[in-house]
Amino acid sequence: MTKIFEVIRKPLLTEKGQILREKNIQVFEVATWATKHQIQEAVELLLQSKVKSVRTxxxxxxxxxLGRFVGTSGPKKKAYVELAEGPKAE
Structure with a gap:
């Protein structure tokens, strides 16, 4: 298995994410090569709770x-992770 922080880059703290947290859904930025199964394993280890579903x-x-210079931002991947019923993660 790969390391947790190679799969999960950072939590995304936005207004939409705060609304989803009330519904027990966490939002993370993940590696572009990560599969749903890898994301599920990493979140279960990180948050110590069962995962109900993963959407990417x-x-x-x-x-x-920027002025006369043109560049590109890299591609990203977000994961919406629904946790099973129980105590909510902080």
Missing amino acids: VRIPSRTKR
Whole structure:
């Protein structure tokens, strides 16, 4: 198994994420190569609770501009992880 922090990059703390936390759904930025099964194992180890379902979203790279310089941001992947009923993770 790969390491937890190679799969899960960081939690995403947004307004939409706060609304979903009330429904027991956590939002994470994950590695682009991570599968749903790897994400599930990593979250179960990290949060010490069972995972009910995992949904993923791929975000393509975007063109960014700073003055006359043009570059791209890298592609990203988000995971919406629904936890099983029980105590909510902080």
